[in-house]
Amino acid sequence: MTTFPPQTTAAADPGTALRVELLLARAATAARSGDLGPALEILTGTDAGELTDHPDVFDLRARIHSQRGEWDAAERCWDGVLRVRPGDESAMAGKTRIRRLRGGGAAWRGWYPARPFLAAAVAAAAVVTAAALLITAGGGEPDGADGPAAALAEAEAAQKARQEVQVQQHRDARDGAARRAARLKALAEDLRGSGVTVTRHQDSVEVIFNEGLFLRAAELTGAGARQLDRLGKRLPDREDVHIKVLGHIAKVPGAPTHGGAYTSMQRAVTAAGRLSSASGRPMTDFDTASAEQRDAPHKDDARNRTVTLLLTVDS
Secondary structure, three states: OOOOOOOOOOOOOHHHHHHHHHHHHHHHHHHHOOOHHHHHHHHHOOOOHHHHOOHHHHHHHHHHHHHOOOHHHHHHHHHHHHHHOOOOHHHHHHHHHHHHHHOOOOOOOOOOOOOOOOOHHHHHHHHHHHHHHHHHHHOOOOOOOOOHHHHHHHHHHHHHHHHHHHHHHHHHHHHHHHHHHHHHHHHHHHHOOOOEEEEEOOOOEEEEEOOOOEEEOOEEOHHHHHHHHHHHHHOOOOOOEEEEEEEOOOOOOOOOOOOOOHHHHHHHHHHHHHHHHHHOOOHHHEEEEEOOHHHOOOOOOHHHOOEEEEEEEOO
16 A cells, blocks of 8 residues: 655644645645545545645655556646745655656556655644644634644544554454465475475465486486476466576586576476466566576585476455
């Protein structure tokens, strides 16, 4: 989930500063919940120029527009930041990224320029404290619908909303980790069989072949080909299971101990092709790479003419 933390910048007077804080808190809470349209309406739905023209409001608007793919609007908002804060690094980085995208660069993928924000709990406490101070400074000022008491209540509600979002995010992360662990355990059980050693790690399942698969270079032995075929038939045909094939080589005296090798890369590609045919999964489902020589799975050279597999799952 994309995080939209409210930013705090000192304003001309405590009242304006508090109103900016509250506006940002409400919009950030909506944006974190995925309600990007309502978040923009909160930021633009006031006639108070000291709020709508505030650089922090422009900055959050730019981030939300970029999440929606509205680059022209995002760029205009970052221009609004730069009018008040010339040289602002976040705004300049955002405009640079947009120019790259328009030039055919990488996809946006929910990217946001970094900016130092206060922790959510600290920011929430600061908003409530500022509201309390404003009431104290009012010295008995009448409380209307838009008065200090209402501002304090709104600040407390914003703080509670942020805390609820944090609790839900923690719960989602915990549940996702539990689901991933259960699926990795089931995947490891499915892949166990003769000729392989299957180990479940915290974030992956590793498959090591007990005997070498290759005679020389990328030439499979008969037994190696049959072993890959057997394992390929047990590979799940699911898009949320990702397979990486790492090629290994026997250690050669005087050769580098790290950096990979052409032969090990050839072996990874050859093994991936065999697994693809046996499993019915397209070759593009297999990520191939040359393993570091120092990461060879066995102590003897013959068995290190092989590949290992690393399987991961989405949460």
